[in-house]
Amino acid sequence: GAVVSQHPSWVICKSGTSVKIECRSLDFQATTMFWYRQFPKQSLMLMATSNEGSKATYEQGVEKDKFLINHASLTLSTLTVTSAHPEDSSFYICSARDLLTGDTEAFFGQGTRLTVV
Amino acid sequence: GNSVTQMEGPVTLSEEAFLTINCTYTATGYPSLFWYVQYPGEGLQLLLKATKADDKGSNKGFEATYRKETTSFHLEKGSVQVSDSAVYFCALSGRPSQGGSEKLVFGKGMKLTVNP
Numbered sequence: 001g002a003v004v005s006q007h008p009s010w011v012i013c014k015s016g017t018s019v020k021i022e023c024r025s026l027d028f029q030a031t032t033m034f035w036y037r038q039f040p041k042q043s044l045m046l047m048a049t050s051n052e053g054s055k056a057t058y059e060q061g062v063e064k065d066k067f068l069i070n071h072a073s074l075t076l077s078t079l080t081v082t083s084a085h086p087e088d089s090s091f092y093i094c095s096a097r098d099l100l101t102g103d104t105e106a107f108f109g110q111g112t113r114l115t116v117v
Numbered sequence: 118g119n120s121v122t123q124m125e126g127p128v129t130l131s132e133e134a135f136l137t138i139n140c141t142y143t144a145t146g147y148p149s150l151f152w153y154v155q156y157p158g159e160g161l162q163l164l165l166k167a168t169k170a171d172d173k174g175s176n177k178g179f180e181a182t183y184r185k186e187t188t189s190f191h192l193e194k195g196s197v198q199v200s201d202s203a204v205y206f207c208a209l210s211g212r213p214s215q216g217g218s219e220k221l222v223f224g225k226g227m228k229l230t231v232n233p
Contacts (some may be wrong), residue, residue, distance in 0.1 A: 004160075004162065005184045012152035032219065034220070034221070041225075042155075042206075042225060042228065043223075043226065044206070045224070046221075046225045047232050049220065071199060081143040091156040093160050093161065095161070095221070097219070105151075105163055105166065106151075106163075106210070106221055107163070108153075108159050108162065110157075110159055110160040111160040112157065113158075
């Protein structure tokens with residue numbers, strides 16, 4: 001299957017700093033990428049949907065100025081957690097789909113464990 | 118809106134036991150249905166999928182059948198192994214051509230531990 005690479009796999013940062021997480025589709029063009037946050041006890045929360053070349057669509061309750069999403073090319077989307085605080089510590093996962101092919105399958109990155117100290 | 122309800126666990130089984138994880142859904146039109154698996158410390162991997170009623174998805178000994186009449190997509194495996202220990206997510210995706218959303222909607226996940 002297609003591969004989505006997410007980097008870094010883990011990061012520790014100081015409170016108040018910003019952290020960028022990259023999500024790359026390695027062997028297909030991702031017209032749409034999704035960013036999720038995974039809370040303790042597993043539940044996945046969709047944060048936003050990004051389409052190449054346009055602004056991301058954020059889910060209700062997600063601060064767009066805090067979680068900046070950029071999808072500048074068909075193979076790369078980035079999530080920047082700005083002015084991070086300990087409550088932002090979480091596991092962030094991206095997924096990518098090529099909706100132009102009509103394929104319904106989403107491919108997931110391996111996730112990024114963010115710890116804010 | 119679309120939603121998925123699945124068994125939440127956690128569940129502990131002995132090796133070679135039979136596994137069933139129930140999943141039911143609510144959706145507009147005819148969604149695609151998925152089971153994803155997450156191994157410790159990793160992202161999600163697609164385990165199997167079904168895109169229309171009565172389709173059966175299968176992979177690695179796991180099976181699930183798309184039952185429109187009961188709006189269900191239960192996951193089964195006849196004999197689990199220690200390596201099946203993971204978190205299992207049921208999910209659905211709508212079809213924009215039918216007025217649905219392409220967003221994946223997940224159940225809350227179920228943690229499975231298989232002991233030797």
